[in-house]
Amino acid sequence: MCAGDDVNCPEFERHRAKMREALGMERRSFLKSAFVATGGAAALAAGTASTLVTPALAQASAAKAPDQPSYHYLPANDQTVHWGYFSKKLKPQVEIDSGDIVTIEALTHHANDDASLMIKGDEGAESVFYWTKDQKKVARRGAGDPNDTKLGGGGGLGVHICTGPVFVRGAEPGDVLEVRIVDTKFRPSMHPDHKGKAFGSNAAAWWGFHYKELLDGPREVITIYEMDASGARNWAKAAYNYKWTPQTDPSGVVHKTIDYPGVPVDHATIKKNTDVLKGVRVPIRPHFGVIGLAPKEADYVNSIPPSYTGGNIDNWRIGKGATMYYPVAVEGALLSVGDPHASQGDSEMCGTAIECSITGTFQIILHKKADIAGTPLEQLEYPMLETKDEWLIHGFSYANFLAELGPNAQSDIFGKSSVDLALKDAFKKMRTFLMTTKGLTEDEAVSLMSIAVDFGITQVVDGNWGVHAVIKKEIFADASV
Template identity: 30%
Template sequence: MSIHTVKRAQSHLVWDNSIPPVLRVNSGETITFDCLDASNGQVTSDTQAQHLATLNFASLDQVNGPIYVSTAEPGDTLQIDVLDVQTADWGWTGIFPGFGILADEFAVPELKIWSLHTSEGEEESYGYAWFDKSKGIKIPLKPLAGEMGVAPGEKGAFSTIPPYKTGGNIDTKHLSKGSTLYLPIEAEGALFSVGDGHAAQGDGEVCGTAIETPMKITVRLTVLKDKQYVKTPHFQTPPTTKSESTDGYYCTTGVDPDIREATRSAVRNMIAFLSAEYSLKPVESYMLCSVAGDLRMHEVVDMPNYVIGMMIPRSIFGHSS
C-alpha cells in the first residue's frame, strides 16, 4: 500500500474548495503529514509571554494539504483512521487577550513552555509533562490533531479558526492514535487537510490553547458510500483497558453557533446513527441516548461555532445473552 508524505510548507490558511490539492491518492491509502504548531512556527521554545502580542494572527491555525481522494464525491463520507501521532520534545500553552471562555477575566498575555517526555509505551502511555514538579502536578500526554477537515461545498474562503460540519478546528481530545473520524464530503475529492498538533488537551480547550506542539501525523483516508447519515463529524475511539468501556465509544456531534442547538443536533445525529446501524426505531434510539449516552462539550472557544458530542459506549452492543 502506498504511503505518501506532505511537508510543512504544503499548508493553507482557509478552507476553500478551489485550493489545488498538494497530493492525489486512492481511497485506502496512507499519508504522513509534517506539521508546524498552531502558531505556524512563530512560537518557539525560547518565546516569552510579551512576544504573544507581536504574533501575526492572520497566519495562525494553518492546515497541511489539501489531499484529493479519488472516487470521493459529495454525499459520501471520508473515513480518517489515525494511525500515529508524534510530537516535538516541547510545546506551549498561551493566554491571549480577548480569547478563551473567560477572556474578560484573563486579559494579560501569559505563556507556558512545556518540556515533553514522550514514550511509545503500552496502554495509552504516550509520555508526560510536568505542569509544576514542585507541586506534583503531572500531565499525561495523549497527542492529537486539533484540525481535521474537508473542503466545504460552498464556494469561497472560510477561516480555519472555527469548527464546521465538515470538520476543521474541532479540537476533540479523543481523536488520538487508534481513533477513527468520519466527515461528510461536500466537494469532489474530499480535499482533506490536517494540523494544529496538541500533546494534551481537556474537553472544551477552555482558554483557547492546549499543549500546542509541532507534530507528525499518519492517517489512512477511505471513501465510504453507505454512511449518508454522517452530516457532521462522527468519531470512534479505540478499545482501551483504562476506560469503563473497553470497547471504546462511538460519538456523533452537533456544530452550531447556539450551544443548545448544537446539543440537540448531536442527539439527533446519534438517533440517526443508531437507527441506521442497529435497526432501532427513532424513539428507541432516543431512549438509548438518555440511558447510555454521554454529552460532552468538545469545543467551546473557537467562535462562532460550538462542538457538542453525544458519546455512546460500544460495549453495550453485540450481546447474545
C-alpha cells in the same frame, strides 16, 4: 569537527545544511520503517474492526482500490501548507488512491511563543514562519482579503497552519472519507540543549471562556510545556509561563493582544516565571485539533469554526487508534491536517490546548455514495469518530454554519454560538444514529440517550461551539441489529 553546530566554523552554513538534510531523511526513514516494522501496512490493508463499515461495504470499497496501498510522505514547509483557511481552490500537495497510507507533518501556529525551542534549526518550520519587514514566505494567514495590510494577508480570519490538501482520486460529493489515525509522533526540538524533547504552548487568551471571569483582571498568559519527543514519557510538565506584552511584528504592527497568528515573541520584553505547576504531571494524549475536508459553500473558509466537513473540532479523542468519517463535499475531498496538540481537556476552556507540532500517519479509505446505501454511513452528514469501544457524534451550534447563516456566516458565527444549540444538534444526530443504525424507535433512542449516552462539551472557543455524544459499543452486544 563541525557537524553543523559550530558557528565559528568557516563552512558552518554548508555543514548546517548537510545536518538538516540528514535529520529530515532520518525522520522520514524512521517513521516509514517503524510503520512497516509493526506490520502497520499489512494490518490496515487487511481491514478494520469497524462496525460502521459493514463487511459488504468494506469489500465494495476495497474492490475499487489498488491491490496494495502506496505510502506517501507530506512534509510541512512554506510550499506545502496553507495558513488559516480551507479552500476548494487549493492545489493538491499529493494525490492518493483509496487505501493509501500518508504521513503528514503538522506544525503548531503557536511555535513563535518560543521560537528557540519550537522553530530555530528546524528547516521546515523556519520556512513556514519566515517573516521579515520585506517578506513572509507564507503570506496569506486567514480567509479574508489576501491584500489586507492592517493585520497581514488574509485579514486575520483563521489561524491554523494546515498541511495539504491531499487529493483522493475518485472522491466526489456524496461519498464518505474514512480516515484512520495510525500513529502520532512529536516533532522534536532542534535546540542543542534540549535533544530528545518536544515543546508546546498553552495560551490563556482573550477568546477563552475564562477571560472575563479572571479574579485579577483580564490578561493573556502563555505557558510553555515540555514533552519527551519519543513519547516514552506519557506526561508533560510546565517549563515556564509569562504574561503577553505588546509585541511588534517584523512588519512594524504592534499586537497588544494575541490577535494574529505567528507573531514572534521577543523574549526580552517578557518576564519568565519558572515556578509554575511544580510537581504536576499532565497526561499526554496527542491528537489533531484540525482534520478536515474542503467545504463547497465558499472559496475560502476560516479555519476556526468547525463544520460538517470537519476542521477545527478540537476533540482530544481524535488521536492514534481513532477513525474519523467525513462527508465529501468537493471533488478529491481535499483533506488537510493541522492544529496538533499534546493534550487538551474537554471544553478547551482557556482558548488553546498544549499546542505543539506532531507528525501523523493516516490510512485514507474512500466509500462511494452508491456503496454506502443501506449502511450506517448512508446518512452521514457530519464528522463522526469511532474508536475500538465507542461511537462519538459531533454536534455544533450550527451543523453547517456556512449554509445556515448566509453571506456573513464567517463573521456572524462568532456571535451566535451557544452550548444549548450544540447540545440540541448532538441530540438530533445521536437520535438519528440510533434509529437508523441500531433500528431503535424514537422512544427507545430517547430513553437510551438519557441513561447510557455521555454528552460532553468539546470546545467553547472555536466560534461554532461543540458538544459530543459518546455511546459505548458494548451496549449492543446482545442486539440482533
